[in-house]
Amino acid sequence: MRTNSRPRSSWVFPTAMLSLYGFFANCRPAEPFLTPYLVGPYKNISEEQVTNYLFPIWTYSYLALLLPVFLLTDLLRYKVVIVAQGLFLVNNYILLCFAQGLTAMTVLQVNFAIVTSTEVAYFSYIYSIISVRLYQRATGYLRSAMLTGYTFGSFLGQVLVSVAGVSYFCVNAITLGIVSVAFVVSFCLPTPHRGMFFRGETEVPTTQEHHSAAEENTEGAEEESTQVAGGGWCSWNTIAHAGHLLWRSFLQSYSSKQLVYWSLWWALATAGYFQIFNYVQLMWNHIEPSGSSSVYNGGVEAIATLLGAGAAFTIGHVKVTWEVWGEVALGMFSAVAAAAVFLIGLTSSIWASYAGYIIFKASYMLLITITMFQIAENLSMQCYALTFGINNFTAVLLQTTVTAIVVDEHVLGMDIVSQFVIYGTYYAAISLLFMIRGTYTACQHYCRLRLDRESREDTKTEAISSYNYAFTETSTTICLVDLQLSCY
Numbered sequence: 001m002r003t004n005s006r007p008r009s010s011w012v013f014p015t016a017m018l019s020l021y022g023f024f025a026n027c028r029p030a031e032p033f034l035t036p037y038l039v040g041p042y043k044n045i046s047e048e049q050v051t052n053y054l055f056p057i058w059t060y061s062y063l064a065l066l067l068p069v070f071l072l073t074d075l076l077r078y079k080v081v082i083v084a085q086g087l088f089l090v091n092n093y094i095l096l097c098f099a100q101g102l103t104a105m106t107v108l109q110v111n112f113a114i115v116t117s118t119e120v121a122y123f124s125y126i127y128s129i130i131s132v133r134l135y136q137r138a139t140g141y142l143r144s145a146m147l148t149g150y151t152f153g154s155f156l157g158q159v160l161v162s163v164a165g166v167s168y169f170c171v172n173a174i175t176l177g178i179v180s181v182a183f184v185v186s187f188c189l190p191t192p193h194r195g196m197f198f199r200g201e202t203e204v205p206t207t208q209e210h211h212s213a214a215e216e217n218t219e220g221a222e223e224e225s226t227q228v229a230g231g232g233w234c235s236w237n238t239i240a241h242a243g244h245l246l247w248r249s250f251l252q253s254y255s256s257k258q259l260v261y262w263s264l265w266w267a268l269a270t271a272g273y274f275q276i277f278n279y280v281q282l283m284w285n286h287i288e289p290s291g292s293s294s295v296y297n298g299g300v301e302a303i304a305t306l307l308g309a310g311a312a313f314t315i316g317h318v319k320v321t322w323e324v325w326g327e328v329a330l331g332m333f334s335a336v337a338a339a340a341v342f343l344i345g346l347t348s349s350i351w352a353s354y355a356g357y358i359i360f361k362a363s364y365m366l367l368i369t370i371t372m373f374q375i376a377e378n379l380s381m382q383c384y385a386l387t388f389g390i391n392n393f394t395a396v397l398l399q400t401t402v403t404a405i406v407v408d409e410h411v412l413g414m415d416i417v418s419q420f421v422i423y424g425t426y427y428a429a430i431s432l433l434f435m436i437r438g439t440y441t442a443c444q445h446y447c448r449l450r451l452d453r454e455s456r457e458d459t460k461t462e463a464i465s466s467y468n469y470a471f472t473e474t475s476t477t478i479c480l481v482d483l484q485l486s487c488y
Contacts, residue, residue, distance in 0.1 A: 011130040015138045017188050018126055019145035021082065024182035025089060025122075026149035029157030030096070030168070030175040032297035035281035036290035037096070037168040038105065045102060051282050051416060052409035054102075054109055058278070059403045061113030063396045069117040070389045077192045078125035085118035086183035093176035097169065120389065122146070128192040151305045153178070158298030254387075258323065259375060261437065265330050266371050266391045268430050269337075271398035273364050276341060276423055279407075279416065280357055286416050288350040296354065304358040308365030315366055322374055324445045327438030330367060331431050337363045338427035345420025402426075 030037070038045050038054070045054070073081045088111055095108045126138050153175075160166040160174070254260055281297060320329075336359065343356035375387055406414050406422055414422070 011134050011138060014129050014190050015126060015141055017185060017190075018082075018122070019141050021086070021182050021185045021189070022122060022142055022145040023149035023152075024178055024185060025086065026146050027153035027156075027178050028150075028175050029153045029160060029178070029298070030093070030172040032154050032157055032281070032301045033161065033168055033171060033295060035285050036295055036297075037172065039285060040168065040291060042169055043100070043105065045105060047282060047285065047416075048409075049102065051279065052407055052413045054105055055278055056403045056408050057106055057109040058113050058116075059274075059396070059400050061110045062116055063393075063400045065113055065117040066393050066396055067389075069114075070120055070393075073118070073121045073124060078121045078128060079186075079189050079191045081118050081121040082125060082189060083183075083186045085115055085121065086179070086186040088112075088114045088118070089179045090176065090183050093172055093179060096172045097176060120392075123388075125189070125192065129190065147305055147309050151302045151309075154298045154301035154305065156298075158296060158302065161298065162294060162296070259387075261327060261434075262371050262374050263387060263391050265334075265430070265434060266368065266375075267394035267398060269334065269364060269367065269427075270392065270395035271402065272337075272341075272423060272426055272430070273361075274395065274399045275402055276344075276357075276360065276420075279419060280344065282416050283344060283420060284350060284353060287348065287353055293350075300354045300357060304361040305365075307358060308362040311362050311366040312369035315370060322370065324442055325438070326370065326374060327434050327441050329370065329438075331433070331435030331438050333363045333367050334427055334431035334434060338424050338431055341420060341424040341427055345417055345424060 035050065037043060038050050039047050069081070092108065092111050092115060095104060095111060099105070099108070123139065123142060126142060130138055157171055157175075160171050161168070166174075254263070284295075284297065320326075322329075340356040340360035340363065344353045344360065347353050347356070402422075405411050406419055
């Protein structure tokens with residue numbers, strides 16, 4: 001038996017190192033210029049091959065890897081997976097810099113699918129090593145580091161391409177150096193002694209942690225997840241306990257109808273976001289080919305991320321009854337996103353298409369922040385981690401279905417403009433669904449308020465009537481007594 005007591009200051013070092021890793025891993029100056037690099041003279045792959053063959057491979061690979069990686073991340077205690085992500089990220093840019101041919105770029109897509117599927121370890125690592133009370137604070141630092149790295153990388157890439165006149169190959173070489181720093185930093189992370197679901201050692205929480213978990217409404221989950229009898233990290237008892245905890249967390253996560261609707265929007269909207277993010281560079285290359293004009297993809301990504309982060313930060317300080325108006329907000333902003341997607345795909349102006357993408361990404365980041373907060377607010381961390389995994393898996397499953405039907409060359413193989421018309425219609429359908437549901441929820445809320453008000457008024461009227469009746473009876477009795485006394 002071992003007592004797991006961690007000093008409060010122990011959260012600083014792992015949070016700082018993981019934030020540093022997140023900054024360098026997401027600081028990729030070459031990413032906004034991937035499509036011009038692939039279809040240009042460096043790789044010389046046709047736009048049709050990139051659209052209908054290469055990018056669908058990433059989607060299929062991502063779907064195949066997401067669920068096993070989610071489970072392995074917890075089983076292997078996070079650090080191994082983060083180090084593996086850093087390694088495959090380095091390998092990704094080695095392939096981009098030095099490999100040639102369609103086969104090599106196919107391997108690149110599978111390699112990048114491994115990178116994206118291991119992103120779950122970035123946030124879940126810190127939850128296994130710090131106190132429950134510090135979850136929100138640490139999450140803010142980690143997300144800020146990730147967004148800062150992505151924004152700085154996009155801005156740096158734009159400066160290198162537009163101001164310094166650096167070639168796309170050199171930008172990829174610089175990105176290789178930056179992600180190599182992330183790979184080195186990953187080795188400095190402390191190794192967690194336990195996971196959220198797979199617990200290999202018998203642990204007894206301290207009294208302070210026990211009461212803290214109770215205050216956070218996670219006492220039951222903490223007790224069950226830390227008191228596992230016998231065996232090592234891969235024993236039958238550990239695996240059976242993990243399966244039981246996963247099932248219990250699943251039932252708790254989706255027991256509320258409102259949480260189901262929030263999760264539904266998360267999966268539907270994220271599937272559309274992944275698809276648009278993957279193919280928007282091809283859309284811009286179609287409107288204005290990169291070989292004959294300046295490319296400002298990096299600047300657009302930086303602005304969109306900054307605006308989205310600002311909107312997400314602002315909405316956290318707005319007082320709204322999300323239980324009533326949340327679904328209406330999802331429907332309204334999904335309509336904005338649908339209009340922005342139509343603008344991206346149907347305009348002949350690259351600047352209008354850029355503006356549409358900025359509006360779309362900012363709207364999505366705003367809504368996904370609200371959705372994550374509403375779900376996390378009502379769940380323990382185990383349940384939230386499972387919900388995060390299931391919602392993302394559902395999103396990738398939907399994205400794979402759309403890719404297989406709309407994009408894959410073996411089925412419809414639509415051109416890029418037709419694809420964006422489909423994506424705009426998809427978001428319009430999401431908007432309609434949640435506007436109807438949100439209107440119903442709001443009307444139901446106000447009908448309930450009116451009935452409660454009428455019930456209170458009826459109760460008040462009955463109380464006044466009872467008082468008047470009692471007063472009348474008392475007055476009659478007094479008059480009779482007075483009459484009797486006067487007779488005497």
